[in-house]
Amino acid sequence: MKEKIINLDEIAEIISLKKSQGKRIVLCHGVFDLLHIGHIKHFKEAKNMGDILVVSITPDEFVNKGPGRPAFNTSLRLEALSALESIDFVFANKWKTAQQTIKIIQPNIYCKGPDYKDHSSDLTGKITDEEAAIKFVGGKIMYTDDITFSSSSLLNKYGDLHSQQHEVFIRDIAKNNSFESINLKLDSMKNLKVLVIGETIIDQYVFCEALGKSGKEPVLVLRDLETQEYLGGALAIARHLSDFCNNVSLLSFLGEDNEYKSFIEEGIEENIHLNFLTKSNSPTIVKRRFVDSVDRKKILGVYSINDSALNKEEEAKFLESFDKLSKEHDLVIVSDYGHGIITPKIADYISKTDKFISLNAQVNAANIGTHSIRKYHDINCLIINANELLHEMRERDGDLEKLALKLKKIIKANYITVTKGKDGAFLFNDKTVPVNCPGFAVEVVDKIGSGDALLALLSVCLYSKIDDDLSLFIASLAAAQSVESIGNSKPVNKVTLLKTISHFLK
Structure with a gap:
């Protein structure tokens, strides 16, 4: 597992070698705070799109999912992902998004989950920039089709991130307001x-x-x-x-x-x-x-x-x-x-x-x-x-x-x-x-x-x-x-x- 965890400087050289051998490179990127069955299915489907699956994760300082997140730090998230058979290499990104990483690695495919098919639902708007980056290096963006779960939803439901006072207050907010209405x-x-x-x-x-x-x-x-x-x-x-x-x-x-x-x-x-x-x-x-x-x-x-x-x-x-x-x-x-x-x-x-x-x-x-x-x-x-x-x-x-x-x-x-x-x-x-x-x-x-x-x-x-x-x-x-x-x-x-x-x- 340890040999799968590398840094960004190493991955560029490794991928260049693999591509010279005719291998198709697939890149997935995300926080992956709580590894769950939805992630596992996502990675398996992504691996089937090519020969080598590389996963980059958002480092702790750029995770903006709210106070107390990520629940698991960069090191632990890297270790968890490296244990998956479908993943060949995993590393921590240096930036907020995968845009710059895509330009460095130049994968054949940039793979996202089905919830990213509608670009308008991405609050940051960065998925559009990432799609432009993958097209710029001659690759394409593809989406997996399997079931999805939310790490945030699972952590909110089963984790111990919030006090009872927090949970009661947030439950009352959610009862009367949808995210769409708040937006x-x-x-x-x-x-x-x-x-x-x-x-x-x-x-x-x-x-x-x-x-x-x-x-x-x-x-x-x-x-x-x-x-x-x-x-x-x-x-x-x-x-x-x-x-x-x-x-x-x-x-x-x-x-x-x-x-x-x-x-x-x-x-x-x-x-x-x-x-x-x-x-x-x-x-x-x-x-x-x-x-x-x-x-x-x-x-x-x-x-x-x-x-x-x-x-x-x-x-x-x-x-x-x-x-x-x-x-x-x-x-x-x-x-x-x-x-x-x-x-x-x-x-x-x-x-x-x-x-x-x-x-x-x-x-x-x-x-x-x-x-x-x-x-x-x-x-x-x-x-x-x-x-x-x-x-x-x-x-x-x-x-x-x-x-x-x-x-x-x-x-x-x-x-x-x-x-x-x-x-x-x-x-x-x-x-x-x-x-x-x-x-x-x-x-x-x-x-x-x-x-x-x-x-x-x-x-x-x-x-x-x-x-x-x-x-x-x-x-x-x-x-x-x-x-x-x-x-x-x-x-x-x-x-x-x-x-x-x-x-x-x-």
Whole structure:
């Protein structure tokens, strides 16, 4: 079995030799997370199409079937496949799809299962690219005809991937929603015009190696190895929406010298329209985090910031811009990081608009003790972290649901959602019984930005009148997706989200 497991560099040479001997090469590609009878029949039929059957698998880092997947890592999946008599060689792919692999191996046949005959059912759209690749190298795509099973369905039914709370929640979602209906609902958001308001923040990550204690002072000494910068703050929220809504606008502030403007313009998606004002005597906000390069744990944070309030002239310019932009958009998402951009006057003005307003007012190291949500009122949707709720209500601990209902009443919000990290989130509408959604994150790389992802997707879902439980489910999966990458390096991807939902509902 071991001799069947090879790497991509070796397979190209082996296949070239086999083809020179007149052998017909068949390539199959997939995740093959839980090997089952459907796979076995698929491989047997594929082998009958030629002489040598080569199987490539998607490596762990590119599997997007949802949290906790793959259930079996790359090494175990390779070992399982190598045990099948019909397979001659198996290897781990280097890319998300087989497109590049096809060009390297140049098989005679690229074989897929019967569920891929209808290319429109492939959420990624990559099957079309793979068909083009096999035709380019002179081969053809063929499909097996035998019965099919779903690894996701079997794992959901017989595996131990989810808690009982997860299973009950997903069962209720599946009872009232088909995947097709959810896909249509998400697709209907593309025509929404969304205005995002909040601070522009550059998240800077300085990856370091710890050298040890200074020889003369009680100071930890680090060696900086690499610096990466990402679009954070309100920019991150706009980016999370960009794959779902065709028209997203941002109203925000840069520092008086417009620092990072070109960096932002180069990194932002084309369907995000930037509207920047400048704040006097201020830099563009940079939140610098020193991170251990090995375990990716944060060691120290240093902020470049002036969090004093806007002056009267800047405040007037903001209100003028908001007046114009809000009339052109369907809903407004406000993320108030408490750095002086949204004054009490601006908060009151935003609250009085007749647009759907969704709000997150965050507590952080720079504003704790001074930042309050109560400058807002008559909000459609408030999203708040459990610790922020306790801080706002001046409670050390307490019943989160009772506190949420109390705050909802104080600021006259139609919805309030409280996030609880790994324990999920709950949402109150006009009823006194909350919608509870478990957390879905499994591998947490970085929690920065997860609340922004949830805010973005929950806002557009509730505005679109998607059921509360489904809205919270979609938003929670978006948050789970965001914590799988460092900082705000990647916005929520619609295809990945849909594939996750699809696999949960099987």
